[in-house]
Amino acid sequence: MIRNILHASRRQYALVSLVIGAVMISFSGVWVKVSHVTPTASAFYRVFFGGIILLFAALLRREMIWQGGRHLLLSSICGLLFAIDLVFYHYSVLYIGPGLGTILPNFQVFILAMAGMFFFGEKVRLLFLISIPLAFIGLFLIVGIDWGQLDQLNKIGVYFGLAAAVCYAAFLLSLRKLQSDQAGLSFFYVLMMVSLTTSAFLALEIFRNGDTFYIPDLQSLFALMALGLFSQTIGWMLITNALPAILASLSGFILLLQPSLAFVWDVLIFQRPTSLTNWVGVFIVLIAIYFGSVKSSPS
Numbered sequence: 001m002i003r004n005i006l007h008a009s010r011r012q013y014a015l016v017s018l019v020i021g022a023v024m025i026s027f028s029g030v031w032v033k034v035s036h037v038t039p040t041a042s043a044f045y046r047v048f049f050g051g052i053i054l055l056f057a058a059l060l061r062r063e064m065i066w067q068g069g070r071h072l073l074l075s076s077i078c079g080l081l082f083a084i085d086l087v088f089y090h091y092s093v094l095y096i097g098p099g100l101g102t103i104l105p106n107f108q109v110f111i112l113a114m115a116g117m118f119f120f121g122e123k124v125r126l127l128f129l130i131s132i133p134l135a136f137i138g139l140f141l142i143v144g145i146d147w148g149q150l151d152q153l154n155k156i157g158v159y160f161g162l163a164a165a166v167c168y169a170a171f172l173l174s175l176r177k178l179q180s181d182q183a184g185l186s187f188f189y190v191l192m193m194v195s196l197t198t199s200a201f202l203a204l205e206i207f208r209n210g211d212t213f214y215i216p217d218l219q220s221l222f223a224l225m226a227l228g229l230f231s232q233t234i235g236w237m238l239i240t241n242a243l244p245a246i247l248a249s250l251s252g253f254i255l256l257l258q259p260s261l262a263f264v265w266d267v268l269i270f271q272r273p274t275s276l277t278n279w280v281g282v283f284i285v286l287i288a289i290y291f292g293s294v295k296s297s298p299s
Helices: 002-026 028-033 039-060 069-119 126-143 152-181 187-208 218-245 248-255 257-270 276-293
Strands: none
Touching (some): 002 218, 002 248, 002 257, 028 039, 028 257, 039 069, 039 187, 039 218, 069 126, 069 187, 126 276, 152 187, 187 218, 218 248, 248 276, 257 276
């Protein structure tokens, strides 16, 4: 009986952690939008501040041990992919807003599912086949049926959001490889290495294109620190620790809070013009993302 009570309380704690983590990450686009710096600079500070926090955590846990050149190489590959993903995502938020700009990178579930089928021998699921056309029907309802009437920046924002989905899927696959090859390392250490290597690549990009590291005001500093602390670090830690204790189908449903709330914040905070058709499109896309992420039950 005591074991059942402990199991139930652990599951409730995991559910609360998962919800809080999803809500924290849903504000990512908001922090990017109000940071008053360029998309590349906001992406840099996101992983730089997050990486510094994780560095202190790793030092406190006495995990700062050289893991060899292979670990550094895999971390650098993850960092490069994540850097490209963040640049696409932050530019997408700038051009089409935090709502749609956050929904589009979640299309990574379709890319990961296809990678599973083509490279890992996973079976094609009926729900997955339904989810792909459903997602694009919903997308067209959000951005408008007549693609030709959209201005150029909106089109670029949609393209960048979809490109972010591709890069994010590649990043997740490389992160999975890094974690499997470095079994025994805590997620603190792995995420710290990825965050710091990502910030290094983004710093090089800032130097390359003549951008600046300058933070113009206190609002910018607060937004960038919130982006690094809550969206990049605490939110992901809460989600990562909670997932093993929750059914995959339930966790996939709860994680839809992140793109859903991102769209809500866009409407409430930035007064995004949204019709009933747009809301129907958002609902359809979220259902499609859920269908695309649900795994088949083992036989």
